[in-house]
Amino acid sequence: MSNTIFKKLGLLFLVLVLSVVMAACSEDETTTTDANTNSDNGSANTETEESSGLSGEITVWAHPYTDGSTGEGDMWKTFASDFEAETGVKVNFEQIPWANRDQKILTALAAGQGPDVFYVIPDQMPQYAEQQLILDISQYVTDEELSGFVPTAIEATSWKGKQYGMPILQTAESLIYNKNILTELGVDENSLPTTWDEFKALAEKAKAAGYYAFSYAGGGSLNNTLYPFLWQAGGNVIDEDNNILINKPEAVKSFELINEMYTKGWIPQDSITALDHDSLYFGGKLLAVNGSGISVNRLLAEKPFDFVIAPPLKDAEQLTYGTVGMFVGSAISKNPEAAAEFMKYVTNTDNQRTFNNITQYIPTRDEAKDIFDSQQYMAQLAEYTQYAKPGIIHPEGRNIMPLVQAEIQAMLEGKQSPQEAADKSADAIDKLINK
Structure with a gap:
C-alpha cells in the first residue's frame, strides 16, 4: 500500500476520533452558532447577495507579517468590510501566531x-x-485571472496540474556585494559576475586579498545554500512523480x-555547520x-x-531562491465559492x-510592483522574482532537507566525494518516499 494511502487513512482516523470528541460538545453551542450563521444571511445584504451569487460567511486565518505598528490590523478590517460590502459575505478574520501553525491548522481541519x-x-x-x-x-x-501573476508565483501555488493557492507575496534572493571590497579589488560595480566562472575568478581575488568571497551556512536551509546552485546548473532534487534527480550530472x-x-577557502572554515555569517558580513570580511x-x-x-x-x-x-506566500481554501469549507472569491479578492492588484x-x-502581480518605484533596492529585487524558485515543491520537501544536508556536511569534512554525497x-530520499 502506498505512502499516500497510509497518510489518507491516518487522517481519516484522526477525523473520526475528533468527530466523536466534538459530538460531546453541548447542543446549546451548536444552536448558538447556527443562529448566528442564519442572522448573517439576513435581508440587509439581499441586493449584494443577488448580484454576487454569494452569501453566508467565511473564516480567514493569517499570521502577523509585521511588528504590528504599521496598520496591519486596520488593513484586515478594511479588507473584510469591503469584501462584505461587495459580495454580502461576512469575513471572520483571526490572526494566529507562526509558532505551531501546522499543528493548529491540521487539528482544526481534522x-x-x-x-x-x-x-x-x-x-x-x-x-x-496530497492529504x-x-x-x-x-x-x-x-486562466485570464491568473495571467497577471508572476509565472514563478503560479508555479509555487499549483501541484500536479491543479491550482490550490492564490499568491500574495514573494521574495527573491540575489548577490549583495560589499562595495568597499569591490573598490579595493579594482572591480567595477557595473561589471559584476554573471556566471559561475566569473564569480570563481572574483572569489580567488577576494581570497588573495584576505576576504571570504561568499557565505555558505551549512547548518541552515538548503533553500539558501545548495538549491540555488543546483537550479542554476540545470538540476533538481525530485519531481512530482517521485523521480529522484539529485544525483544526476x-x-x-x-x-x-x-x-x-570550501577546499579553496572562498567560504569560512565553519561553513560545514554554520547557521549564518552575519558577523563576518557586517564586519566587512565577506x-x-x-x-x-x-x-x-x-x-x-545599520549602514556598515x-x-x-x-x-x-x-x-x-x-x-x-525566493519564497511565495499564498492563501488556500479548506477542503471542508461549507462555503467554497466564497472562500475562492475572497482568495482572488485579497490578491488582486x-x-x-x-x-x-x-x-x-x-507583490506577486507585476502591476502592483510599482509600490517600489521610489525604493531602488526593493525595485531591483522585485525584478528578480522572475528567476526565483520557491524551494522543492513536494510533500516530503521539508523532510528531504536534513538528509541532503548531512551528506554535504560529510563531503565538506572530506569523508566522501561530491558524487558520493549526491x-x-x-x-536517503528514495527510502524516505518509499517507507
Whole structure:
C-alpha cells in the first residue's frame, strides 16, 4: 500500500476520533452558532447577495507579517468590510501566531472546524493537497485571472496540474556585494559576475586579498545554500512523480561547486555547520552574500558599508531562491465559492499594493510592483522574482532537507566525494518516499 494511502487513512482516523470528541460538545453551542450563521444571511445584504451569487460567511486565518505598528490590523478590517460590502459575505478574520501553525491548522481541519481560507508557503501546500485538506480552486479561477501573476508565483501555488493557492507575496534572493571590497579589488560595480566562472575568478581575488568571497551556512536551509546552485546548473532534487534527480550530472555540479568553494577557502572554515555569517558580513570580511529584502533593510538601517545588488548567477540557467506566500481554501469549507472569491479578492492588484506596501514583501502581480518605484533596492529585487524558485515543491520537501544536508556536511569534512554525497542523498530520499 502506498505512502499516500497510509497518510489518507491516518487522517481519516484522526477525523473520526475528533468527530466523536466534538459530538460531546453541548447542543446549546451548536444552536448558538447556527443562529448566528442564519442572522448573517439576513435581508440587509439581499441586493449584494443577488448580484454576487454569494452569501453566508467565511473564516480567514493569517499570521502577523509585521511588528504590528504599521496598520496591519486596520488593513484586515478594511479588507473584510469591503469584501462584505461587495459580495454580502461576512469575513471572520483571526490572526494566529507562526509558532505551531501546522499543528493548529491540521487539528482544526481534522475536527471539521477551523478556517475556510488560510495562509501557507510552498513546502506546506503539496502536503495539504496530497492529504486532500485544501481546495482545488481550478474550477473557480480562470486562466485570464491568473495571467497577471508572476509565472514563478503560479508555479509555487499549483501541484500536479491543479491550482490550490492564490499568491500574495514573494521574495527573491540575489548577490549583495560589499562595495568597499569591490573598490579595493579594482572591480567595477557595473561589471559584476554573471556566471559561475566569473564569480570563481572574483572569489580567488577576494581570497588573495584576505576576504571570504561568499557565505555558505551549512547548518541552515538548503533553500539558501545548495538549491540555488543546483537550479542554476540545470538540476533538481525530485519531481512530482517521485523521480529522484539529485544525483544526476547537472545536480552533482552544485555539490562540486560547494566543495570547491570550501577546499579553496572562498567560504569560512565553519561553513560545514554554520547557521549564518552575519558577523563576518557586517564586519566587512565577506565579499558577498545571497540576500533578500530583509538583508537590504538591515543594511540600510545599520549602514556598515555601501553595497550593490547583482542579478542572480547563471550556469545552465539563471535562477535563485525566493519564497511565495499564498492563501488556500479548506477542503471542508461549507462555503467554497466564497472562500475562492475572497482568495482572488485579497490578491488582486490594489489589495496587493496595500498588503505589500505595509509588509514590505514583493507583490506577486507585476502591476502592483510599482509600490517600489521610489525604493531602488526593493525595485531591483522585485525584478528578480522572475528567476526565483520557491524551494522543492513536494510533500516530503521539508523532510528531504536534513538528509541532503548531512551528506554535504560529510563531503565538506572530506569523508566522501561530491558524487558520493549526491548518490547517498538520492538513496536517503528514495527510502524516505518509499517507507
